[in-house]
Amino acid sequence: MRKLAIVTLVLGLCGGAFYAVSAAEKAAEPAKEAAPKAPVECFESRKGASEITQRDIKPGWPNVKCSPKTGAALWYGDPYDGTVPMGKMPGLENIPEGHAVIKPRTEKLALMPMCGVSCHNGVGPAFNPPTLPKDKKPKPNPTMEAMVPDLANLQHGRGRIWCMDCHHTTKRNMLVDHFGDPVSFDQPQLLCGKCHGDKLRDWRDGIHGKRIGSFASTGKKRWFTCTECHNPHNVQDGARNRGFAQLQPEASPQLPRGMKDASHEKLHPIPH
Amino acid sequence: MLSVSALMGSAALMTMSDDAKASTEWAEHFQKNYRLMTDEEKAEARTRLERRYSSEYGKKVAVDTTGPQPGVLMGYALNVRKCIGCRRCVHACVEENNQSRGTRPGEKIEWIQVLRMERGEFSKDKMNHGYPEGLGIQVGGNAYTPAGQVLEGQYHYNPEAVPEKDATYMPIACMQCEKPPCVKVCPVRTTYREADGPVVIDYNWCIGCKMCMNACPYWARRFNLTKPVLPKEEMNPVTHYLGNRPRMRGVVEKCHWCLQRTRHDRYPACVEVCPVGARKFGNLLDPESEVSKILERKNVFRLKAELNTFPKFFYFYD
Numbered sequence: 137m138r139k140l141a142i143v144t145l146v147l148g149l150c151g152g153a154f155y156a157v158s159a160a161e162k163a164a165e166p167a168k169e170a171a172p173k174a175p176v177e178c179f180e181s182r183k184g185a186s187e188i189t190q191r192d193i194k195p196g197w198p199n200v201k202c203s204p205k206t207g208a209a210l211w212y213g214d215p216y217d218g219t220v221p222m223g224k225m226p227g228l229e230n231i232p233e234g235h236a237v238i239k240p241r242t243e244k245l246a247l248m249p250m251c252g253v254s255c256h257n258g259v260g261p262a263f264n265p266p267t268l269p270k271d272k273k274p275k276p277n278p279t280m281e282a283m284v285p286d287l288a289n290l291q292h293g294r295g296r297i298w299c300m301d302c303h304h305t306t307k308r309n310m311l312v313d314h315f316g317d318p319v320s321f322d323q324p325q326l327l328c329g330k331c332h333g334d335k336l337r338d339w340r341d342g343i344h345g346k347r348i349g350s351f352a353s354t355g356k357k358r359w360f361t362c363t364e365c366h367n368p369h370n371v372q373d374g375a376r377n378r379g380f381a382q383l384q385p386e387a388s389p390q391l392p393r394g395m396k397d398a399s400h401e402k403l404h405p406i407p408h
Numbered sequence: 409m410l411s412v413s414a415l416m417g418s419a420a421l422m423t424m425s426d427d428a429k430a431s432t433e434w435a436e437h438f439q440k441n442y443r444l445m446t447d448e449e450k451a452e453a454r455t456r457l458e459r460r461y462s463s464e465y466g467k468k469v470a471v472d473t474t475g476p477q478p479g480v481l482m483g484y485a486l487n488v489r490k491c492i493g494c495r496r497c498v499h500a501c502v503e504e505n506n507q508s509r510g511t512r513p514g515e516k517i518e519w520i521q522v523l524r525m526e527r528g529e530f531s532k533d534k535m536n537h538g539y540p541e542g543l544g545i546q547v548g549g550n551a552y553t554p555a556g557q558v559l560e561g562q563y564h565y566n567p568e569a570v571p572e573k574d575a576t577y578m579p580i581a582c583m584q585c586e587k588p589p590c591v592k593v594c595p596v597r598t599t600y601r602e603a604d605g606p607v608v609i610d611y612n613w614c615i616g617c618k619m620c621m622n623a624c625p626y627w628a629r630r631f632n633l634t635k636p637v638l639p640k641e642e643m644n645p646v647t648h649y650l651g652n653r654p655r656m657r658g659v660v661e662k663c664h665w666c667l668q669r670t671r672h673d674r675y676p677a678c679v680e681v682c683p684v685g686a687r688k689f690g691n692l693l694d695p696e697s698e699v700s701k702i703l704e705r706k707n708v709f710r711l712k713a714e715l716n717t718f719p720k721f722f723y724f725y726d
């Protein structure tokens with residue numbers, strides 16, 4: 137009995153000592169890092185739809201540098217960070233296996249995991265036989281309108297296309313191609329190209345859109361897919377005059393010495 | 409002869425010293441023009457600089473000396489229709505290329521300028537006005553106002569959001585001319601065209617006479633009027649001798665198409681960061697490269713083509 141008590145006492149003491157040591161270590165840790173910083177996040181092309189979190193991929197070498205002014209991605213430490221192979225793409229057969237990579241879109245789509253499960257799961261009495269709208273001008277329901285404001289008169293296609301031209305009828309977590317076959321949200325180019333053929337051709341050749349990484353024509357590149365830059369549900373956006381949503385510009389250059397403002401730039405030349 | 413050997417002796421002594429800066433500066437005084445250096449001399453210069461920068465910036469700095477790659481002639485194309493004037497390229501360039509970023513006059517250097525041009529309208533009120541008034545007009549009333557497009561650009565525009573409805577944007581940096589006037593005028597021949605296209609500067613031989621700045625028709629060159637302000641933590645440690653290695657006071661610098669990246673088959677920083685994908689870079693000798701495809705398929709123009717500088721930077725639109 138006494139033996140047991142001694143053993144317990146010794147164990148207890150050791151435990152206490154161990155606890156004290158680990159507590160000291162814990163206390164030392166934050167001091168080493170000097171005030172833990174909140175994670176820095178920035179967006180690539182579409183604000184709110186292409187965010188990346190800055191982290192060090194090796195000491196002092198971040199995956200991305202973010203602009204403190206606009207929250208835009210300003211520099212890539214690793215162009216392939218967070219990418220996966222693009223998958224089959226007609227016309228890109230000459231590119232060696234694994235040399236065309238993309239960032240999966242599905243990760244960025246918050247509602248994605250629910251789409252094919254909660255409402256459009258294709259099972260239950262309501263779907264048997266499948267209850268699809270009678271025509272291609274369905275009465276929009278509030279849930280969907282909350283997601284796509286101009287649903288009643290979708291401006292993409294200027295009212296000439298409807299949901300099921302792009303989304304798969306029964307697999308709602310998929311898009312749809314011309315044959316009615318499902319297309320992953322990670323490969324929107326297979327869908328968009330069915331109308332925007334000229335853009336698809338330019339994109340395939342690297343003229344439209346963006347690629348980063350190696351510049352050699354067969355080198356490894358991260359390709360930006362259609363929806364990384366364009367919001368298909370919002371193609372008309374107020375004062376902008378191009379297919380790209382407006383964003384805040386980075387800081388303007390330093391003014392020449394002694395100059396208070398740049399109003400001189402607004403003057404047109406002295407007449408005659 | 410005696411004095412030379414004495415100098416060499418003290419040079420050797422200085423090189424042995426622990427002060428990386430002093431010893432390298434001394435050795436740099438005896439350094440040849442980069443173009444004329446042998447491979448061994450390049451390697452020496454590289455080791456010297458790596459040592460000096462590493463101690464100066466408190467991290468391991470690499471100074472690359474990779475030469476032109478066989479079969480590569482670099483070319484650039486920019487879609488003026490796509491550019492939204494966001495200036496991300498300007499700032500990406502600063503992050504990459506170790507430009508001075510202080511706040512006092514002359515301490516902030518940017519290589520890319522984005523020019524905003526107004527898309528004005530012709531007005532009905534001015535159709536019968538102009539100069540001289542009434543006597544057979546020589547200068548129409550829509551001259552001097554932004555009618556159609558004015559060419560006097562604004563560099564300091566600062567709206568809440570871009571693109572603005574009434575403007576177009578045109579980024580300008582070094583055009584890497586095939587017949588570069590800046591190279592012609594350099595009295596010490598420290599700026600020259602590399603075999604793979606870019607026009608580079610050996611900063612060590614630049615005497616700061618600014619002749620090239622005067623000669624360049626594209627306002628591409630910048631002068632380090634002050635000691636460059638480059639905080640340690642912001643310094644990019646991956647550098648090239650002819651590219652983004654830290655510069656000294658009194659030398660000229662400019663865009664070199666990110667040699668430290670492009671010599672290793674990586675896109676320039678501005679290409680990677682442009683949110684609209686307006687910037688395109690590639691090998692002009694490869695018919696499959698994006699620039700070759702653009703030259704083949706799109707309407708392209710060279711800025712100030714009439715000057716016969718033959719830029720390898722093309723503007724295009726679709």
Ligand code: SF4
Nearest residue numbers: 582583585588590624
């Ligand atoms: S743009 Fe100017 S600096 Fe660049 S190569 Fe031509 S003349 Fe030289």
Ligand code: SF4
Nearest residue numbers: 491492494495497682
């Ligand atoms: S980053 Fe692209 S869109 Fe923005 S100013 Fe530069 S070229 Fe234009």
